[in-house]
Amino acid sequence: MYGWTGQRLRVDLSTGTITKEPLSYEYRRKWIGGRGMNSEVIYSEVPSNLDPLDPEARVCFGVGPISGTAAPASGRVTVSCKSPLTGGFGDSNMGGHWGAELKYAGYDQIILQGKAKKPVYLWIDDDKVEIRDARHLWGKFPREADQMIKEELGDEDIHIVLIGPAGENMVRFACTFNDVYRAAGRTGHGAVIGSKNLKGIAVRGSGTVKIARPKEFFDICTRLRLKFKDDPMRKFLYEIGSLSLINVAVHDGWIGAKNFQVGAHPDAHFMSGEEHSKTVLKHREGCFSCPICCGRFTEIKEGPYAGEYGGGPEYEHSVPTGPRVGVFEPNAIWHNMILTNNYGMDGIECGGTIATAMEWYQRGLITTKDTGGLELEWGNQEVVSKLIGMMAMREGFGDILADGASRAADRLGLGDEGHWYTMSTRGMTMPGDDPRGLGFAYGTGFAIGTRGGCDHLRALPSLELSGFMYPGLNTKILGDERPVKPTTLVGKGYCTFYEENQKAMTDCLNVCCFTTHWSFAVLTADQVEYFNAVTGMDITEEEFQEIGERIVNLERAYWSRMLSGLREDTIPERFVKEPMPQGVPDQTNVGSTFPIQRTLPGYYKYRDYDPETGFPSERRLKKLGLDYVAKDLAPLRSKYLSETEKKKKKYYY
Amino acid sequence: MAVFTKTEAKRLAAIDEFYMPMLDALKAKKVLDDTTHRRYLLMGYYRLVEYLEQKKLITGKQAAEALEKGFTSLVMSLAK
Numbered sequence: 001m002y003g004w005t006g007q008r009l010r011v012d013l014s015t016g017t018i019t020k021e022p023l024s025y026e027y028r029r030k031w032i033g034g035r036g037m038n039s040e041v042i043y044s045e046v047p048s049n050l051d052p053l054d055p056e057a058r059v060c061f062g063v064g065p066i067s068g069t070a071a072p073a074s075g076r077v078t079v080s081c082k083s084p085l086t087g088g089f090g091d092s093n094m095g096g097h098w099g100a101e102l103k104y105a106g107y108d109q110i111i112l113q114g115k116a117k118k119p120v121y122l123w124i125d126d127d128k129v130e131i132r133d134a135r136h137l138w139g140k141f142p143r144e145a146d147q148m149i150k151e152e153l154g155d156e157d158i159h160i161v162l163i164g165p166a167g168e169n170m171v172r173f174a175c176t177f178n179d180v181y182r183a184a185g186r187t188g189h190g191a192v193i194g195s196k197n198l199k200g201i202a203v204r205g206s207g208t209v210k211i212a213r214p215k216e217f218f219d220i221c222t223r224l225r226l227k228f229k230d231d232p233m234r235k236f237l238y239e240i241g242s243l244s245l246i247n248v249a250v251h252d253g254w255i256g257a258k259n260f261q262v263g264a265h266p267d268a269h270f271m272s273g274e275e276h277s278k279t280v281l282k283h284r285e286g287c288f289s290c291p292i293c294c295g296r297f298t299e300i301k302e303g304p305y306a307g308e309y310g311g312g313p314e315y316e317h318s319v320p321t322g323p324r325v326g327v328f329e330p331n332a333i334w335h336n337m338i339l340t341n342n343y344g345m346d347g348i349e350c351g352g353t354i355a356t357a358m359e360w361y362q363r364g365l366i367t368t369k370d371t372g373g374l375e376l377e378w379g380n381q382e383v384v385s386k387l388i389g390m391m392a393m394r395e396g397f398g399d400i401l402a403d404g405a406s407r408a409a410d411r412l413g414l415g416d417e418g419h420w421y422t423m424s425t426r427g428m429t430m431p432g433d434d435p436r437g438l439g440f441a442y443g444t445g446f447a448i449g450t451r452g453g454c455d456h457l458r459a460l461p462s463l464e465l466s467g468f469m470y471p472g473l474n475t476k477i478l479g480d481e482r483p484v485k486p487t488t489l490v491g492k493g494y495c496t497f498y499e500e501n502q503k504a505m506t507d508c509l510n511v512c513c514f515t516t517h518w519s520f521a522v523l524t525a526d527q528v529e530y531f532n533a534v535t536g537m538d539i540t541e542e543e544f545q546e547i548g549e550r551i552v553n554l555e556r557a558y559w560s561r562m563l564s565g566l567r568e569d570t571i572p573e574r575f576v577k578e579p580m581p582q583g584v585p586d587q588t589n590v591g592s593t594f595p596i597q598r599t600l601p602g603y604y605k606y607r608d609y610d611p612e613t614g615f616p617s618e619r620r621l622k623k624l625g626l627d628y629v630a631k632d633l634a635p636l637r638s639k640y641l642s643e644t645e646k647k648k649k650k651y652y653y
Numbered sequence: 654m655a656v657f658t659k660t661e662a663k664r665l666a667a668i669d670e671f672y673m674p675m676l677d678a679l680k681a682k683k684v685l686d687d688t689t690h691r692r693y694l695l696m697g698y699y700r701l702v703e704y705l706e707q708k709k710l711i712t713g714k715q716a717a718e719a720l721e722k723g724f725t726s727l728v729m730s731l732a733k
Binding site: 472475476477478479480481488489490491492493494498501524541542545546549599602605606623 | 669670671672673675691692694695696697698699700701720721722723724725727
């Protein structure tokens with residue numbers, strides 16, 4: 001067999017049963033790998049009414065047929081579950097080297113179910129798979145546990161996925177790391193893993209990936225790698241990382257300071273990638289087979305946090321735990337990043353939840369009586385730092401925030417007004433991207449994201465973000481160059497549809513989206529070429545995009561099954577109703593709002609979603625080979641339209 | 654032979670979310686059928702242009718111009 005290993009591992013932690021299951025040709029061709037196979041398992045095996053923290057819930061780790069090869073940036077791993085944050089479908093993916101190692105050990109996927117009686121970790125050494133005692137690792141930060149496991153197993157070169165204390169404490173936005181610093185951040189699967197008493201998964205593999213047409217494959221890889229040499233986005237990402245976005249975000253007004261009350265702030269440039277590289281950048285490190293090498297490491301050199309060291313920063317981590325909470329002092333932001341990583345929490349949700357609480361405090365919805373004496377003033381770094389620890393350990397007011405902004409609003413009894421400030425859709429808060437400046441395709445993607453709304457990485461319509469660096473590319477794919485302008489309505493529905501399908505396939509192949517959606521060095525046709533050369537299959541560009549569409553529809557159907565559809569396809573009202581204020585003199589988007597009601601219908605037409613319910617249509621589901629899903633949804637359409645359902649306000653599930 | 658009238662072309666060119674209406678219009682004119690409509694929905698604009706050139710509905714020069722200037726140029730070419 002080429003590309004795939006052809007088997008997955010199922011581990012039942014309640015019984016200690018470990019099973020190896022074959023993956024048929026038809027199954028592999030239909031779901032490909034990574035996100036696709038994981039989504040199929042979550043849809044089929046996790047009922048929509050199951051508590052995500054129930055032992056019967058599943059967590060899947062998936063890699064793709066390209067993983068572990070020389071294809072550019074083919075080292076990612078998708079982690080999927082029913083999200084304890086949103087209650088709906090959830091997944092996230094991470095870089096590092098663990099994914100390739102899993103492939104070399106002989107597995108395309110791991111499915112975890114059940115709950116161990118005591119803390120354990122999984123040790124996969126090729127064919128040999130063991131469940132081992134992890135009581136001594138419980139409570140440890142990932143960097144500590146990683147070293148302890150390596151010493152215990154006597155091998156410094158193994159790769160390990162770990163949760164931190166936040167996952168153990170079932171913080172609803174806890175995440176996982178591999179190689180200590182590579183995080184799969186969003187949707188809270190760290191809490192699901194913690195609920196199973198699993199600390200981590202160590203892997204050592206000695207196998208290889210068989211390639212069907214090696215010469216053709218290596219010629220493709222060489223051609224693509226040469227493209228990266230001169231790629232404009234690669235240069236930015238290597239030299240200044242994803243923080244290269246800071247100055248752009250300030251100029252175009254989408255940094256979302258103070259819980260999105262302002263889009264730009266004059267002090268934000270102190271945390272720019274340019275400044276970071278000059279001051280605290282310790283070194284750079286790439287993930288498996290990556291031609292970009294955007295990863296960076298930070299060592300704080302002065303002030304109260306001097307000596308602290310950690311992986312990062314990334315734009316989407318640093319903005320929510322910095323400007324979003326009113327903190328602009330760079331060393332404080334790097335400290336917040338290191339702290340959330342140590343505890344094992346999604347920096348976006350963590351910062352977003354604190355920022356929400358700060359706005360509740362600003363508006364008088366909560367007081368120091370609710371917060372246990374904490375004064376949640378904007379920019380109060382002492383409180384932010386303290387709250388990060390309290391959330392991870394579920395202490396005092398931190399315990400309330402550890403459930404995420406939307407659930408915290410209910411726990412505090414704040415009603416609809418409290419929810420208004422959560423800046424979330426379907427229970428997940430916004431990344432550091434205000435659609436009033438970032439763009440209307442991104443904004444549309446926030447409303448319809450299949451892993452909870454408000455997520456920048458789902459549709460990832462970057463033709464409107466970095467497309468300007470590739471003149472003519474918008475015209476080639478979308479038929480017009482104007483979609484590159486963030487706040488135009490031209491072509492935004494199709495941009496969202498096309499890139500969402502392609503992103504789903506990128507996640508099935510488990511290659512990094514920085515090579516396909518930020519940099520555009522690798523286009524769909526290139527992906528089809530290397531997929532076929534590795535696997536020996538003969539899929540067309542049409543089939544490639546159709547598989548992406550199938551996956552998007554399946555995930556969408558998971559939400560439909562939970563009666564989440566058109567009414568829930570919203571974005572926070574602030575973006576629709578409040579014109580963007582001026583934050584800096586040359587800001588380009590002053591006065592803009594995001595007219596979601598004008599972009600969504602166009603997107604629906606491409607998807608063929610039912611205009612009344614927002615559910616995938618029976619016609620499209622059948623075309624995609626999802627007849628069984630169409631059958632599941634058929635009785636739910638009228639239920640969704642019933643008066644009882646219409647009256648319900650669903651902020652999470 | 655022109656696929657669109659000049660009025661139809663102008664109407665299409667004025668639509669913000671133009672791609673689906675353009676595919677639908679080509680299907681209404683029997684340039685596309687169900688299969689090709691779906692194919693170019695999935696594959697993107699440049700593949701549609703290639704197809705129209707292959708079908709000799711536009712010339713090589715018009716195809717190159719359609720890829721350089723975008724769909725407005727394409728629909729105008731299809732109205733000539």
